[in-house]
Each structure stands twice: as structure tokens, then as C-alpha cells.
Amino acid sequence: MNPVMELGDYLWMTFAAFLTLATFSFLYKDNPLYKIAEHLVVGVSAGYFVIILYYGSLKTQLVEKLYDGQMVYLIPLILGVLMWTRFSKKLAWVSRYPIAIYIGIATGLAIPLEMQTKVTEQLQAMMVELHWGNLFDGGLLNYTNSFASLIIIIGSLAALIYFYFSKEHKGWFGGVATVGIWTLMLGFGASFGFTVMARISLLINRVQFLDQWRITSVGSAHQEGSGSYTAVYILILVGIFGLLAFDLIRTKGKTDTDLT
Amino acid sequence: MSNNSNKGFFDRVMLLDRRWVFLVLAVVVVSTYYIPMNVPVPASREVQTIFDAIEGLEEGQKILLAIDYDPNALAELHPMTYVIMEQCFRKKVGVIITSLSQNGPGMAEQAILDIVDSTALPKTYNGVSYPGREIVNGVDYAFLGYRAYFELVITGMGQNFRTFFSRDYYDVLLDSLPIMKDVQNYDDIEMVIDISGSNVVDAWIKYAAARYDVKLALGLTGVMTADYYPYLGSGRVFGLMGGLLGAAEYERLADNPGLAMDGMKVQVWAHLTIIAFIIIANIGYFGSHKKRGL
Structure with a gap:
């Protein structure tokens, strides 16, 4: 990316950097800067969506078709308008008709495909052919093929048994149920690991963005005074970290829960 | 206290x-x-299959790239979009782009503009030299934009893209775009790659992959990834990129290190x-x- 950009773009980028820092200021505590950033996100998102919805859907899918004389589109228009009767206590019952039609269509479309993708095909995927001869590969467990299949079969059956509540979880049945809950825990662990990675990714992205802003700032100054831009950047980071550390030391003995 | x-x-x-x-x-x-610092990022089988599938495409073939995420998932999903889009443009594979998430069109447009700029420069990936070339809207790619009710839109595209997208994002008639000339529905594209940070991905699995037997691969946020591995096992999706790691694996395979590889050391x-x-x-x-x- 060319570090030198138009002044307008650079100002927007600087504003985005300010909003990033304002959002992170919530980690210190709730404050007006954070509120500004939060309200801007909600307001801008809602405004953007309204425009996208009108030009992307209402205009092309309804208004233009009606102008073209395709009167069949009056039906969805009427159904859509009827939805608004929910705001009248007297006429709210009318909105049930368009809702019923929408739910009917959505359910009809979804149920067979839900069954297919989430039940039938998952059962088929479990019914794998085990090749006992391939359980080991070069003296090691063949975890990419046969051993993985064995794990899937044992894990799935054990997890299903854990959710079988008509028999007390004792004896061999309880043992299998314990294997089931361990399988579930492994699944939750994988989800937790991915979630941690996702959250850290957001932080990394903001650090990358702030660094890009710093590089762009240096570029915008055409190298003149580039050192001062970097110094400002370092000062901001040290200032934020220092403020948080100072407050943590100052409020020693009080948890953040006590403070709020 | x-x-x-x-x-x-x-x-x-x-x-x-x-x-x-x-x-x-x-x-x-x-x-x-x-x-x-460099950290090793070995490619997993589920990412390798996506890379191989796109790498195996020939000039003129087309894929549908669904950019179904909002700015809150940009950190993990933008690198996937960038690397796949550039790979397609370099290989002269046509890219039809949809964006069925509310704030997705902005994400898609930013990615298109950046990759169009990037592809204008000569680069070498995996030992293959690609000359810089101009990427033309309507010829190399088509950006169809956003339509509400993604379940119906995805179902409708199985019959004809024009059912919901008579015009593209820039209000140009789809029939006037050269890339869309021979494209009626999913039968005329090679695969769908859905980069998603929302439940739009469920609709792609059900209404495109299951209903129309579309070849589907997913790029998902880390939070979602574990929930979609069963679809890989059942064969309903042929590849899966999970979070920043998935993006970094793909960047390594494509020999095009970007923000994801950069972030892995952290x-x-x-x-x-x-x-x-x-x-x-x-x-x-x-x-x-x-x-x-x-």
C-alpha cells in the first residue's frame, strides 16, 4: 500500500484510529469517549443498512417492478404493509397473516434441508468403514484415517449415551457416559481455543491498523518530522498502558467488580 | 468492599x-x-483442498465469492477474501461476488478496490511470474451487491441469478456484463466460496450445497469454526478455513503473505x-x- 494518501483519506483514517483508541478506553472504565464511539457504530450501521436495503432490495425488487407494471408484486407489498399493523393495538391481529405466510414458506423450505444436512448426512458420516489393518501407520497411530474414524464412532456413541437419561449413569453405562462428557469437553475446548484466537485476532488487527496509521502519518509528512509522528504514537501507547497500570496500582485491594 | x-x-x-x-x-x-519473527504455519488438509480447487481452475472458469461479513469480522475474514480474490484474478478466473450480510457490501468493495490495485503490479507467487494487468469490472469480476432475506436469495440464485440480481451493485444490467453472459445459475460456476461471519453460512449449506448440490467451501470466524467441522466430515463442504489461522495457512499456500501471516507470531x-x-x-x-x- 502506498503510504502517501489523499488528505481526506488520511483524516478519515486518523478519525478511525481515534475511534479505535476510544473503544479500547472502555477497558479502563466506561467514559464519554467510549460512548461516542459506541453510538457512532450503532448509528452509522443502522443508517448504512437502511440505504443498502432500499437501493439493494426495495427499489430493485419492488418499486421498479411495480413501475414496470408487474402487478403481482402488489401481493408482497400488501403483506409488508400489513406487518406494520403490529403498532396498532386494535389491528395487531392482522399482522399475523403475513407472519404466518412467511413462517410457512421458511419452514417448508428449511425443514427437509435441515434434516438432510444436520441429521441424515451426519449419521452417514458416522457410519464409516473401519480398516483395522490401517490403524497403525509405520508403528504410529494413523490419526488421519482409521484411528480418527474410531475416535468419531466411540466419541459420538459415548456423547449420545451421556444424553440418555432414562437409565441411571452407573456401572459400565456411567463409564461410557463419562467418556461422552470428556468428548463434549474436548469439543468445548476446541471451541474455546478458536474463540480465544478470534478475540486476539481482533486486537492484532487493531494494532496492525494503528501501525498502518503511524506509517501513513510518517508518509504524509514526506519524511519530514517522521520521528515526531512515531514519538506521538509511542506516547499514546505508553500513556494508555501507563494510565491503566497506574489505576490498577492505585486501586490495589479493590477488584474491578468493587469499583463498578 | x-x-x-x-x-x-x-x-x-x-x-x-x-x-x-x-x-x-x-x-x-x-x-x-x-x-x-517467523512462526511455522503448516497448511491443514481442509485449507489445502480449497487452495488446490482454485489452483486447478482454468482461465475463463468462474467462481462465486460470497463476502458475508460485517466490519466486526474484518480482522479474520478480510485476509481470506484478499488472498483468494488475488489468486483468482492472477489466474484469470472470473469472480462473481455477492454480499448478503447487512454491512458486507462495504467490505466487498474495499477488497475489490485493493486487489484491483494489487493485481496491476507484476508479482511472483510459488515461482510463477504474473505480469500486472488491469482488472475490469464486468469482465474479470461482477459485484452483485446485497439483497435482503438471504435464504430466499440463495435459493433464487439456484434458478437464475437475475431473479434477485437483475442489476449489479453499480446499477448495471446483469445481462450487459460479459462475465455474466453464460451464467444463469449455480450450474454455470465451478464452486462457491463463502467467507462468512454470520448465519448466512447455514443458508449456503442448506439452500445451495444441499438443495442444488453446489460445491461449497467456507471461510469462517474462529468462534464459528468448530461448529462447522461436521459438515466437512459429511462432505457437504469440501474445505474450511477457520479464523486467522485458516487465513494464514491459505496465505502461505498462495505464497502471498499478508495480514494473517503477520498476525500469527503475535x-x-x-x-x-x-x-x-x-x-x-x-x-x-x-x-x-x-x-x-x-
């Missing part, structure tokens, strides 16, 4: 202000970002920090319980 002065080590660990965790993580992330240190905090918290938990004889 609690007072830590009378408490032992284990109790103090349990009462640690969570902002210490934030502070330490922030310092680790920022400091390791500036340390030059991920390693951040994860080690979190593991250390988990161990400390567990020591505190078991220590304080043991002290009380619980």
Missing part, C-alpha cells in the same frame, strides 16, 4: 483485577508485533500468555479451596 491485605497468595490470585489481564495481553500483543505469544493466566488461575482456585478444606 474486599481487602486483599489479610488474604493469602491463592486468594489474591483469585481476586486479581481482570484489567491486569487486559494490560498484560495488550503489552504482549503490541510488543511482539514489532519483534521480527497469536503464538498471546496464546502462551493466556495459557499462563489459566494455569495461575487454576493454581489459585485449587490452592484456596485446599486451604479452606473444600
